[in-house]
Amino acid sequence: MSSKSLIDKKIIIKRVKLKVAIQGIKGSNHHQVAKDYFGDDVTFVECSSFDILVDHLINKTADKGVMAIENSIAGSIIPNYALVFHKNLHIIGEQYLNIHHNLMALKGQTIADIQEVRSHPMALLQCNEFFKNYGHIKLVEDIDTAETAKRIQENQLKGVAAIAPKVAAELYDLEIIHSEIQTIKDNATRFIIVKTQNKALPEEEINKASVRFITDHKRGSLAAILNVMSDCNLNLTKIQSLPVIQTPWKYSFFVDVTFEKYKHFSKAKALLEIMAEEFKVLGEYKNARII
Numbered sequence: 001m002s003s004k005s006l007i008d009k010k011i012i013i014k015r016v017k018l019k020v021a022i023q024g025i026k027g028s029n030h031h032q033v034a035k036d037y038f039g040d041d042v043t044f045v046e047c048s049s050f051d052i053l054v055d056h057l058i059n060k061t062a063d064k065g066v067m068a069i070e071n072s073i074a075g076s077i078i079p080n081y082a083l084v085f086h087k088n089l090h091i092i093g094e095q096y097l098n099i100h101h102n103l104m105a106l107k108g109q110t111i112a113d114i115q116e117v118r119s120h121p122m123a124l125l126q127c128n129e130f131f132k133n134y135g136h137i138k139l140v141e142d143i144d145t146a147e148t149a150k151r152i153q154e155n156q157l158k159g160v161a162a163i164a165p166k167v168a169a170e171l172y173d174l175e176i177i178h179s180e181i182q183t184i185k186d187n188a189t190r191f192i193i194v195k196t197q198n199k200a201l202p203e204e205e206i207n208k209a210s211v212r213f214i215t216d217h218k219r220g221s222l223a224a225i226l227n228v229m230s231d232c233n234l235n236l237t238k239i240q241s242l243p244v245i246q247t248p249w250k251y252s253f254f255v256d257v258t259f260e261k262y263k264h265f266s267k268a269k270a271l272l273e274i275m276a277e278e279f280k281v282l283g284e285y286k287n288a289r290i291i
Contacts, residue, residue, distance in 0.1 A: 021045040021053045021062035027146030027168030033095045033191045034066045048143060050080055054087050057196050064092070064195045071099075071189045074122060076240050081254050084194065084282055091210050091283025092200045093193035101127050101182040104149060104174040105161040111177055118142040119163035127163055129183040149174055192283070199284045203262040208237075208287040211269075213276040214244065214252045222253070225275055232268035234259050252278070258287050 020038055022030035025046045034044060045062045047053040056062035067083075070076045084091065101123055105114060114137055117124070121141045131137055142148045145164040152160055153172040161177065162168070169176050192210075199206065215221035229236055238256035243249075259265045265284070273279045 018042045018064065019045055019062045021047055021056045021065040023047050023050055023053055023067065024144040025146050025150060027149060027164060027171045028144055029097055029099065029165055029189065030066050030068065030191070031146065032165060032167060033097050036097070037066070037093065037095050037193060038064075050083060054083055054089065057089065057194065058087065060196075064193060065089075066095075067192050067194055068189050069192045070238070071122070071187070073126060073184055073187050078240070078242065081240060081242060084192075085212055085252075085254075085280070089194040089196060089282075090198045091192045091285055092195055092198075093285045094208070094288045095191045095193065096188050096288055097191065099126070099182065099187045099189055100165060100180060101163050102166055102169065102176045103127075103130075103161050103163055103178040103181055104152075104169045104176050106152060106156065106158060107173070107175040109158065109161075109175070109177065113159055114161045114177070115159040116140055117161045117163060118148045120145050123163040126183060126187060127181045130178070130181040146171075193285075194283075201284070201286060205286055206262050206265075206284045207260065208256065208258045209265055209284045210254065210256050210282040211272070212252055212254050212278075212280045212282055213272060214250070214278040216277050225272060228271050228275065229255075229257060229268055232259075232271070233261075233264045234268055254282070 018038065020034050020042050022028065022034050022044055024030050026044060031044060045056050047056060050067060053065050053067065057065050067080050068077055069080050111134060116138045118140045119142055123145050124139050124141060131139060145162065146168040148162040149164045149168040149172045152162055153174060166176065213225065215225060226236065234257040236255060236257055240254040241251045242254065244252050269281065
């Protein structure tokens with residue numbers, strides 16, 4: 001191969017950027033998390049739903065995805081647990097984001113000019129107290145926070161405002177009328193980083209894992225499994241039950257655990273594979289929460 005061919009090949013390799021699927025568009029919280037986790041030198045694949053995001057991963061039109069999984073106020077985003085399991089995704093990382101809701105509109109408008117506020121249902125819910133002081137404003141559920149902000153600018157929608165992150169106002173040239181309008185100021189969302197292949201870290205860097213299991217109907221089955229986790233020095237940080245659709249009144253359990261040494265988790269895995277009726281590791285990764 002000639003030196004010119006080698007140079008051309010290197011250029012092609014350099015130009016191939018990591019493709020990261022996000023729910024929503026640029027300016028959304030998912031976009032912010034992707035930037036924080038991967039940096040700016042990636043290609044963002046904007047998705048209108050989590051199902052479409054997963055399709056991009058399965059069809060290999062995206063390399064990795066960012067999915068919200070729980071909020072400190074609203075709790076678990078249960079459908080996403082089911083998506084991770086049923087679509088055989090693997091959690092390779094996590095990121096926490098403090099949520100800041102800002103009211104934004106076309107430049108030059110004030111709160112008195114606003115007749116309608118559009119945003120994601122969760123954003124509207126988390127800012128409900130703020131709008132009790134503005135009875136003239138109609139709250140309308142929309143598909144996304146940043147997408148609404150973008151539409152206001154594109155269509156020059158006067159009298160309409162969006163609730164979105166600060167970066168959306170910068171991207172879509174809107175003015176923030178009121179900042180930090182969320183009812184509870186200490187509001188954070190946990191996001192997971194997913195892909196179609198398993199763990200991306202060496203064992204010595206892994207100190208958190210997500211698993212799913214089903215217990216039998218014997219009394220104390222769940223307690224026995226939780227005791228094994230404790231005996232193996234695992235700290236349970238999250239437990240979420242979901243119905244097993246094919247079997248009425250039967251439940252699966254999604255559990256997050258942290259540990260100091262991977263060998264502790266490895267020992268627990270070996271035991272739980274024997275004890276549980278079904279057992280699957282959904283991901284092994286690094287704990288992003290510093291306590």
